[in-house]
Amino acid sequence: MVDLKELHKHFILEHIGEGEVAVDFTMGNGNDTLFLSRTVGESGRVYAFDIQEAAINSTRERLISENAPENYTLICASHHRVREFVREPIKAGIFNLGYLPGSGKKAVTTMRETTMAAVESAIDLLLPDGVLIVAVYPGHEEGALEGEMLREYFKTTSRFKICPSEFRILNSPTSPYFFLIEKSARADMPVV
Secondary structure (H helix, E strand, O other), X not given: OOOHHHHHHHXXXXXXXXXXXXXXXXXXXXXXXXXXXXXXXOOOEEXXXXXXXXXHHHHHHHHHHOOOOOXXXXXXXXXXXXXXXOOOOEEEEEEEXXXXXXXXXXXXXXXXXXXXXXXXXXXXXXXXXXXXXXEEOOOOHHHHHHHXXXXXXXXXXXXXXXXXXXXXXXXXXXXXXXXXXXXXXOOOOOOO
């Protein structure tokens, strides 16, 4: 069976390595922050965002207990404010939309307005040959709407700038799925 989380890692590892800059746009319990921290290593940099202090604390504990390189900045702010904190180009970013797993706070979820602003900023910050993963959880109403909004947006983007793809299990419509956004290695070149 396809493991979507393993596919996330596969695509990220195709684009990023030691010394690069990455962003975990939805920190949650820190799984992606830890993965990115280890991937970019001591000479790299990871920024991680969440609006809940519980996510910051859980992630900090995980990074320390797992001996992650001290290359991360944990930010208690919405991901749509990324440009206030990240002032350098990035090579990769991960979004896991929805709510904080295990928190019991399913009413606190990512929202279309801030998600759209965050994704647009992420694409602008992304270096040529960079990658974004946007995991969508359509099992709740806002998650389903976020996925539809992003799909429509990606249809309107220039294929000369980014290549958005969608990965989902077709016979399980409420299962999570993800968008892979790869920025063209030639994205900064003028289109003739």
